Amino acid sequence: MSSVTAQETTFNLDTLNAGKVPVMNLRTVDAIKSEASVALKGVPFPTTRDEEWKFTNIKPIARGAFVQGNLQSLKAVSYDTATVPEAKDSTLVFVNGLYNSDSSNVKDLPEGVIVTNFKDAVEKHSALVEVSFNKANNFEDDYFTLLNTAQFEDGAFIYIPKDTKFERPIHLVYITKGQENTASFPRNLIVAERHSEFTVVEEYIGDDDAAYLTTSFTEILLGESSHMSHVRLQKDGLKAYHINRLVSQLQRDADLQSYTVSLGAEIFRNDVRAVMQGEGSHATLDGLVLVNNNQLSDTHSIMDHQVPNCTSHQLHKTIVDGKSTSVFNGKIFVRKDAQKTDAFQENHNLQLSRDGMVYTKPQLEIFADDVKCSHGATVGQLDDEQEFYLKSRGLDDKSTKEILTFGFATEVIESLPVNSIKEDLRKAVEVYTTRGLSN
Amino acid sequence: MLKIVNLHAEVDGTEILKGINLEIKAGEVHAVMGPNGSGKSTLSKVIAGHPAYEVTKGEIYFEGKNIEELAADERARLGIFLAFQYPVEIPGVSNSMLMRQAYNSIRREHGEEEMDPLEFDDYVHQKLDIVEMDPKFLDRSVNDGFSGGEKKRNEILQLAVLNPKLALLDETDSGLDIDALKIVSEGINKIKDSSKGVLLVTHYQRILNYITPDYVHVLKDGRIVKSGGKELALQLEADGYDNIIESVNGEAK
Structure with missing residues (x-):
């Protein structure tokens, strides 16, 4: 004590x-x-x-x-x-x-x-x-x-x-x-x-x-x-x-x-x-979160469209394993003057374990009337049809889950501008997926 | 090669296949035709081992072995390949990665050594010509953003690469324009040989102008109601499903 x-x-x-x-x-x-x-x-x-x-x-x-x-x-x-x-x-x-x-x-x-x-x-x-x-x-x-x-x-x-x-x-x-x-x-x-x-x-x-x-x-x-x-x-x-x-x-x-x-x-x-x-500015705020065991990762974002003709893009992906937690709160503000705004927001969460927790909350506050805002959030396990497709090619259950988890994560990684970092992250994702699935 | 005996299958408690009997020998091409909802796509999925379908009665033998208890991947490694009617998009997984892993898992099954990425690259490039595909496709994500025709060509490319004993082609012709249909059919013709069986599921007769079937089966309400040679397909095209099926019903009465 x-x-x-x-x-x-x-x-x-x-x-x-x-x-x-x-x-x-x-x-x-x-x-x-x-x-x-x-x-x-x-x-x-x-x-x-x-x-x-x-x-x-x-x-x-x-x-x-x-x-x-x-x-x-x-x-x-x-x-x-x-x-x-x-x-x-x-x-x-x-x-x-x-x-x-x-x-x-x-x-x-x-x-x-x-x-x-x-x-x-x-x-x-x-x-x-x-x-x-x-x-x-x-x-x-x-x-x-x-x-x-x-x-x-x-x-x-x-x-x-x-x-x-x-x-x-x-x-x-x-x-x-x-x-x-x-x-x-x-x-x-x-x-x-x-x-x-x-x-x-x-x-x-x-x-x-x-x-x-x-x-x-x-x-x-x-x-x-x-x-x-x-x-x-x-x-x-x-x-x-x-x-x-x-x-x-x-x-x-x-x-x-x-x-x-x-x-x-x-x-x-x-x-x-x-x-x-x-006017005319563009912001991309993409994210990839991999959590396992008792990790907690919480992302709060604000896309603030203050003037007309701006675009924004947000793809936030998380993979949750073990007893870990992922939180996403994505706000998009479109101010009164910000006509012709084009805002895109998606949050996809892949749950690999029963004990993992996912909280997701898109929040759109739109004060202009001529805007395009799309948003979507999904929480789920691996897709059954994708699993069957890979298995029908001969991949066993473990490889199928690995490759799909890997694919889910790489969508964000592929956009990164530095090749050696991309390569490094691909390996990190592989380590994460193989470690997670052998549990 | 494939022997199906009194096969009954259901999905979500609804019976779709109601007693199918079919035998495909090596070197044979069988066309299964039928109206929408007749169960022809279900038949190919059940043979491939789709987990959503439950076999309630009957048997499926592949090379003399009852495969009912085998999972889809085990069937694939034995040499059964399903070309999908709607190929699935898998963002983030490249075509070459999928094909190399699949090819190597089949080789491992047969006790053969795995191919390293460089060797495999050479091997795949030889196959690209079969479906006139650009090598750039190999680096793209599986079917992601592909046109309908590209997806179907990709299925045939995988068929060529994995080189199975039995190919199940589920409405491979649907949604193809004439040029794409020619490429896909010619691709299939190049791949098929005396050691392979082909089950061609189709709604329309037109693909049979390019691929000549040895047998044609008409499926209605989960049963094969008529079988014959390639001329049956032409008859179907001329008279329509309703007339053929009615005449069958008439004979039965």
């Missing part, structure tokens, strides 16, 4: 960084950070009584006394940037939320392109940081957004100037390693000027044996006619807690293709938002 008792529903902020707010030495940023720190004290830690957290019990996070990663643990980790060969010269590595310059490798950037860590950007590109930082953030009174804003120490900063096409993917690697209860708060800011084109891959990895917490926040500002491909790979350790927010703001004719693949973590909560502020 422990002699210390903590209140179950409050998060122990005092152990984090000894209760202090890390300083970035840039006036506007530090002002926002300290505001967030103050605001955080007035926002209760979310519980299942909150509508937005109804199916996601994060009590285990409240119970932990997390401490921020330190520089010591940073030295012990190295990462081979050739893991994703397409990005070997455009990779930033973060360990426990802090920048690891030894493992990172960024060279031969086109003129004006900036790929660096946030701290460095604050020093060298302070004007750019000041005009864009926190500008897209539309999370109000959100505990974990405030927590990230107050507590972040570093993250990635990417700037793509106008008319620039950056061919290589930019790879951001976040590793958590070391002792139990490590907390990290990566904060990423991505700014693209008009007619730019680029790809960013965020990848989160960690040990299976430690319960650690990642509270991440990625902010994307896309200028006119810019094109961004974005992949977010959540491959955390199986005891990890990961709370992420992604918010993007799109100007006229901007195009965002964002894919989140979630494989790890015991509790994963992912809030993704696209705000279409410019």
Whole structure:
């Protein structure tokens, strides 16, 4: 028995960084950070009584006394940037939320392109940081957004100037390693000027044996006619807690293709938002979730159509095995002025076990009258006719289930922009399906 | 090769097949014709082992073995192939992946070594010409976004690749235009040989202009009401199902 008792529903902020707010030495940023720190004290830690957290019990996070990663643990980790060969010269590595310059490798950037860590950007590109930082953030009174804003120490900063096409993917690697209860708060800011084109891959990895917490926040500002491909790979350790927010703001004719693949973590909560502020812009927010055992993965999304003639696409697929849980809440807002909106949303859930839970809730709020919004959600087992088709070709029961599960998942993977990551994920799906079915 | 004795089968408690007797020998092509709802598609599904259909009476022997207790995949590995009337779309699973896995599972069954992906690729490419298919089809998801004609050609490609002993062709001609019908029929003609049996289920006579059957059977209400040679098909085409069936009923009375 422990002699210390903590209140179950409050998060122990005092152990984090000894209760202090890390300083970035840039006036506007530090002002926002300290505001967030103050605001955080007035926002209760979310519980299942909150509508937005109804199916996601994060009590285990409240119970932990997390401490921020330190520089010591940073030295012990190295990462081979050739893991994703397409990005070997455009990779930033973060360990426990802090920048690891030894493992990172960024060279031969086109003129004006900036790929660096946030701290460095604050020093060298302070004007750019000041005009864009926190500008897209539309999370109000959100505990974990405030927590990230107050507590972040570093993250990635990417700037793509106008008319620039950056061919290589930019790879951001976040590793958590070391002792139990490590907390990290990566904060990423991505700014693209008009007619730019680029790809960013965020990848989160960690040990299976430690319960650690990642509270991440990625902010994307896309200028006119810019094109961004974005992949977010959540491959955390199986005891990890990961709370992420992604918010993007799109100007006229901007195009965002964002894919989140979630494989790890015991509790994963992912809030993704696209705000279409410019006419003709398009956002894709696709997702693939594979959960097993006692994992929980919860995706909340908002497609915010604010102006006319925008399109959005959302295909969210989950596979649930063991006693795991998947939650999907997909909101589409079509504002009064957003005529000729074309929004597509589908959520398909494949249940491989009897004990798995799936909660799905599409939410459409439409205030314009000339729009096309389609949405659908399915929850089910493998399709009988597909099973019979494969078996009539000679595949046995096990191979049939494997191949169909694989096929269900790969629909999302096939769209990813980086080949080595696609290949890697195909293997991960294969491992998941064979492991799941041998249970 | 295939011997069906007094076969009764039902789906969801409704009896569809009401006593079918049929024997197909190696090298023979049998056409089963009949109006909608006569049970002809059910017959091919029951032989292939579709789990939704329950055999309530009678036996199915394949190469002398009663296959009633065997699952669909076991029957397939013995050498029974069903070309679907409505081929199923499987997004995310490529044609080449499906065919390689299926082909290798059949080889394993016969104690043969599996083919590696490169060898298999060569093997499949030889078969593509049979149905005039573009190699690009191999990388596409199974039937996903295929036109009706492409789906049927894909069934025949799989037939060519898996090389079964007995081919059950369930309305392979339905929905095909004349060019596609020619390609599909010629494909079947190239594949069939003296060691194979073919059961051709069709609503229309026109595919029999390209594939000559040895026997034609007319199915009505779950029973074979008339059997004959290829000329029976022409008679059906000329007189229609109703007249043939009426004359059968008349003879019975």
